[in-house]
Amino acid sequence: MRSEAVQIGAESPELGAMSKAFGWFVLVSVSLASLSALWVLTRRARSVSASVLPTAVASDDFDVWVSGGGRPAGVGFASNTEPLTLEFAQSSDSMRIWWVSDEPTALPPGMNVQAAYGGWLLGLDLGAWKENPGEMASRWQPRKGGVNRLERIGAARWRSTYQSDTSAAAGLVTDWVAPVAGGLEYLTLPESWVAWSEAISKVPAVKRIDVGAFPLADQPVQDSVSWRAQAAWMECELADGTLLQALAGVDSATAASDDFWQSGVWFRTLSGDGSRWDELPRLVDFEAMGSAEISRQADFFHWDHASHWEGTFADGGRLIWTAQSAIEPRSSNVEVQARVVHSSSAADVIGTARNHRTGEVMELYWTSGAVEARTGDAVVWTWPVESEVPPQVWEVDLYRNGKYQVAIGAGGRFVLVDVLGRAVKGFPKRWSTGFSAFAVVDYDRNRQYRFLLAAPNGELFNFRDEGERTPGWKFKPQADRYVVFLDHLRIGPRDYLMACQDDGSLRFLKRTGEDRFTSPVRLPFPQQPAFRLGATIDQSTILYVDESGWVQEQVLGTGEFTGISRMTRGIDVKVEDRTGDGIPEVIVRTAEGTEEVWNARNERISADLVAQD
Numbered sequence: 001m002r003s004e005a006v007q008i009g010a011e012s013p014e015l016g017a018m019s020k021a022f023g024w025f026v027l028v029s030v031s032l033a034s035l036s037a038l039w040v041l042t043r044r045a046r047s048v049s050a051s052v053l054p055t056a057v058a059s060d061d062f063d064v065w066v067s068g069g070g071r072p073a074g075v076g077f078a079s080n081t082e083p084l085t086l087e088f089a090q091s092s093d094s095m096r097i098w099w100v101s102d103e104p105t106a107l108p109p110g111m112n113v114q115a116a117y118g119g120w121l122l123g124l125d126l127g128a129w130k131e132n133p134g135e136m137a138s139r140w141q142p143r144k145g146g147v148n149r150l151e152r153i154g155a156a157r158w159r160s161t162y163q164s165d166t167s168a169a170a171g172l173v174t175d176w177v178a179p180v181a182g183g184l185e186y187l188t189l190p191e192s193w194v195a196w197s198e199a200i201s202k203v204p205a206v207k208r209i210d211v212g213a214f215p216l217a218d219q220p221v222q223d224s225v226s227w228r229a230q231a232a233w234m235e236c237e238l239a240d241g242t243l244l245q246a247l248a249g250v251d252s253a254t255a256a257s258d259d260f261w262q263s264g265v266w267f268r269t270l271s272g273d274g275s276r277w278d279e280l281p282r283l284v285d286f287e288a289m290g291s292a293e294i295s296r297q298a299d300f301f302h303w304d305h306a307s308h309w310e311g312t313f314a315d316g317g318r319l320i321w322t323a324q325s326a327i328e329p330r331s332s333n334v335e336v337q338a339r340v341v342h343s344s345s346a347a348d349v350i351g352t353a354r355n356h357r358t359g360e361v362m363e364l365y366w367t368s369g370a371v372e373a374r375t376g377d378a379v380v381w382t383w384p385v386e387s388e389v390p391p392q393v394w395e396v397d398l399y400r401n402g403k404y405q406v407a408i409g410a411g412g413r414f415v416l417v418d419v420l421g422r423a424v425k426g427f428p429k430r431w432s433t434g435f436s437a438f439a440v441v442d443y444d445r446n447r448q449y450r451f452l453l454a455a456p457n458g459e460l461f462n463f464r465d466e467g468e469r470t471p472g473w474k475f476k477p478q479a480d481r482y483v484v485f486l487d488h489l490r491i492g493p494r495d496y497l498m499a500c501q502d503d504g505s506l507r508f509l510k511r512t513g514e515d516r517f518t519s520p521v522r523l524p525f526p527q528q529p530a531f532r533l534g535a536t537i538d539q540s541t542i543l544y545v546d547e548s549g550w551v552q553e554q555v556l557g558t559g560e561f562t563g564i565s566r567m568t569r570g571i572d573v574k575v576e577d578r579t580g581d582g583i584p585e586v587i588v589r590t591a592e593g594t595e596e597v598w599n600a601r602n603e604r605i606s607a608d609l610v611a612q613d
Helices: 002-008 013-051 135-139 191-201 253-257 274-279
Strands: 064-067 085-089 096-100 104-106 112-116 119-123 146-154 157-164 172-176 206-212 233-238 243-248 260-262 265-271 300-304 308-314 318-323 349-355 360-367 370-375 378-384 392-396 405-410 413-417 437-441 450-454 460-464 483-491 494-501 506-509 515-517 530-532 541-545 551-555 572-576 585-589 595-598
Touching: 135 146, 135 157, 191 206, 191 233, 191 300, 265 274, 300 318, 349 370, 349 392, 349 405, 370 405, 378 413, 392 437, 437 483, 437 494, 450 483, 494 515, 530 572, 541 572
Parallel strands: none
Antiparallel strands: 064 085, 064 146, 085 096, 096 119, 112 119, 146 157, 157 172, 172 318, 206 233, 206 300, 233 243, 243 265, 260 265, 300 308, 308 318, 349 360, 360 370, 370 378, 392 405, 405 413, 437 450, 450 460, 483 494, 494 506, 506 515, 530 541, 541 551, 572 585, 585 595
């Protein structure tokens, strides 16, 4: 019986088979359950990842964040619908990482891609991406239907700007700032200062006014020993460059000896003739006005010929700026009314720009001492210039709202002019002995312009937006040399700022102004060269005219003469697509005033093959 019992147990053939089958069943069941759990967890992780945009986790290493600024150059998608795009940039160098909501189908050379946050990260070095949210992430406010930008503009200051695609308003700007003396109660701007500054804004000689209830930490504190930190202030710039400043405070020996003191306000002259205060309305005349007579909605104001902004201080150290209604242009040295003029030859045309008000294209003419924007025979505006050579002009959309401006570089002035013939805030830029070169660069074709101005002392200045210095610019002049021509080259994912110097030497710079590439090529004399771009910068070629008038072409990496070298003579050379086939031709202008067109095989082609406009 005992042996039978053993046979009935696990060693029984029937039960043994059943035990094995059951074991397999349990193993498969557990495996399926594990896989199911893993699938659920994976889906849950993907769901969490997809629900968090990179703006919630990006680190402060990226101090410029932009949404709605457009896709990276050379990136394509299967759909015609523009994907959601976020850009994260480091202002100190050219490091950029993008996030796009749709999977890219085309990438430029060197661009890497990685699935993340329900979309894809793009960049040359995705290893720079870190999840370490800080000050930038805490201040990012998502907005749709426009260009949204957040940037660090100081050690402890940030600025958010938003421009709607559909609104004609100038947009919304928020600054995170602090008063000079932290922890003190914020004051309101006295009603008398509101009325006083408004009256000053109506004086024709006034170019700009900034007014505030109290100075901010990033403003220079004048006479800080005797001037109360919490006090109203005003800066007024006149059309001739005179800069005036009024500071509310207490009497002091410094104030008594410098300029003059009146009604508890120190009236100062920072540049120009101090007697100009006599031409402006007096503050004392407005101090008797009651608050019912004055409409004040804010405690900070900015006014110039092109804009009117009001700022309100909010919690968290935020100064929120809103654009007010447009100001009608006043009489000045700039003509804005249409008038009939004699027609000029096509040789006078130096460029074109769109007029967003009429939808027409304006032709830009260089006349005697001025740039004129014309539609037909009607002059839309005129801007005076002091230059013996034709000015350089560019069409720009500074505020990325479809309202175009014209950038003009001539002599010692660089200015942005709007459609009414008014200078944009922050311009013109001046150099007393004249600038030596100008360039307007839009690296990623997203209307984030850089304005490069070279001076004869060797400096190369970099400005952005409304004339602000571009952070992270590290250009260093070379001894006894200065830049005379500028150009921007884009080869693959890299940018090169070509700077031709007065001795014919060439510098190829990064976006930061640091040297990126060194070429053995030296031009025989300073001139604007042309380029045929290869797969890399060292494989690309440079074209120029030598002392004998021969067109020369050299490889940038080796200096080897190649291509069209010594095949024709001319007075200048450029490269552009004249046949419309996507392959640029070489255009040589001869001493006789005619043009020669040479194809990529260095064959001169007939004018009949050149595409007509």
